[in-house]
Amino acid sequence: MKAERIRLHHIRMQLKQPFANSLTTVTDRDLILVELLTAAGVTGWGECVAFDTPWYTEETVGTAWHMMEDVLMPLLSDTLWDHPDQVSERFDAVRGNRMAKAALEGAVWDAYAKEQDISLAQALGGERERIPAGVAVGTNASVDEMLRQIEERVAEGYRRVKVKVGPGADVDVIAAIRERFPALPLMADANSAYTLEDIHHLKQLDPFELMMLEQPLAADDLVDHARLQQALSTPICLDESLLSREDARRAWELGSCRVVNVKPGRVGGLSEARRIHDFCGTRGIPLWVGGMLESGIARAHNIALASLPHFTLPGDLSASARYWYQDLIHPEVTVREGFITVPNGPGIGFEVDVERVNHLRVRRSDRML
Ligand SMILES: O=C(O)CCC(=O)C1=CC=C[C@@H](O)[C@@H]1C(=O)O
Numbered sequence: 001m002k003a004e005r006i007r008l009h010h011i012r013m014q015l016k017q018p019f020a021n022s023l024t025t026v027t028d029r030d031l032i033l034v035e036l037l038t039a040a041g042v043t044g045w046g047e048c049v050a051f052d053t054p055w056y057t058e059e060t061v062g063t064a065w066h067m068m069e070d071v072l073m074p075l076l077s078d079t080l081w082d083h084p085d086q087v088s089e090r091f092d093a094v095r096g097n098r099m100a101k102a103a104l105e106g107a108v109w110d111a112y113a114k115e116q117d118i119s120l121a122q123a124l125g126g127e128r129e130r131i132p133a134g135v136a137v138g139t140n141a142s143v144d145e146m147l148r149q150i151e152e153r154v155a156e157g158y159r160r161v162k163v164k165v166g167p168g169a170d171v172d173v174i175a176a177i178r179e180r181f182p183a184l185p186l187m188a189d190a191n192s193a194y195t196l197e198d199i200h201h202l203k204q205l206d207p208f209e210l211m212m213l214e215q216p217l218a219a220d221d222l223v224d225h226a227r228l229q230q231a232l233s234t235p236i237c238l239d240e241s242l243l244s245r246e247d248a249r250r251a252w253e254l255g256s257c258r259v260v261n262v263k264p265g266r267v268g269g270l271s272e273a274r275r276i277h278d279f280c281g282t283r284g285i286p287l288w289v290g291g292m293l294e295s296g297i298a299r300a301h302n303i304a305l306a307s308l309p310h311f312t313l314p315g316d317l318s319a320s321a322r323y324w325y326q327d328l329i330h331p332e333v334t335v336r337e338g339f340i341t342v343p344n345g346p347g348i349g350f351e352v353d354v355e356r357v358n359h360l361r362v363r364r365s366d367r368m369l
């Protein structure tokens with residue numbers, strides 16, 4: 001496969017409702033879409049999930065744009081690729097910038113699968129025909145509003161609900177949710193809002209039998225996570241702390257977590273995501289695919305990834321209509337009886353609505369490689 005031309009589209013999509021967590025509130029979602037054209041006339045799509053400011057990781061839309069245009073895209077030219085894994089190996093020469101790498105590598109994966117005339121799920125080694133849908137509920141001004149939203153999601157059929165927690169909105173919120181939904185598969189995500197000083201406070205979550213507590217402590221602190229995990233019966237899941245398979249191995253060996261969240265953008269792409277999947281599979285570590293408030297394009301990549309056999313838990317994989325008035329893909333992602341069907345058409349298996357992309361675009365670049 002040879003990449004011949006790449007168009008980048010910086011788009012802005014308004015969320016149906018603002019999404020709040022312990023660090024920020026997202027109202028408009030800026031994303032960079034990668035449209036990659038191959039010498040064989042195939043188009044592959046990727047999506048950069050960096051936010052417009054560096055609150056989740058260091059990367060932003062601005063840094064990713066620069067990295068893609070000036071550093072990473074030149075590494076794709078003049079090469080005949082046999083397999084997308086080679087792209088991630090080539091990108092290893094560049095440190096960090098994983099969301100920028102993942103966006104380009106994702107477009108290569110889509111184009112590769114299309115050239116082979118197989119689905120992305122099949123190209124990755126996926127086995128499931130449908131995957132369980134999970135949903136995230138942001139922090140809200142009132143517990144009543146949160147309960148109302150959870151009720152709505154449960155009625156829509158979601159198989160597990162994740163809520164955002166942080167100091168001042170944690171134990172009481174979880175207690176209220178548990179009282180109303182005693183058997184709901186429920187988890188909480190803190191986005192690094194606590195320190196080890198909160199150990200006794202966090203122990204109060206144990207009786208509520210959460211599926212897991214996601215990223216309670218700092219992103220770079222595996223040691224304190226190990227201490228916290230020793231004190232808690234609630235399994236800890238790491239998100240921001242895990243940027244690679246090696247990070248997952250270290251965290252596991254230190255006892256810093258009992259569950260792993262994989263986001264292709266956070267770990268540098270689908271190839272590395274698959275390496276983490278394989279590692280977790282050999283150790284029996286529960287694993288799921290995280291979400292990044294992405295459009296249907298990155299969601300399609302995530303759905304394909306989640307069809308691999310060792311993704312044992314429902315991910316942050318919800319319907320297009322959860323966040324968007326209108327998604328960028330046809331058909332939109334839907335949830336039926338709590339499941340999302342893995343498409344079996346070539347590549348991501350969804351058509352990209354180019355008119356909609358043009359409508360939402362705020363910046364564009366178009367380059368021959
Ligand atoms: O896309 C989804 O449905 C999941 C949204 C979500 O929980 C997150 C998206 C992006 C950053 C965080 O706030 C959070 C997470 O940490 O997992």
Ligand SMILES: [Mg+2]
Pocket residue numbers: 189191214215239240
């Ligand atoms: Mg998280």
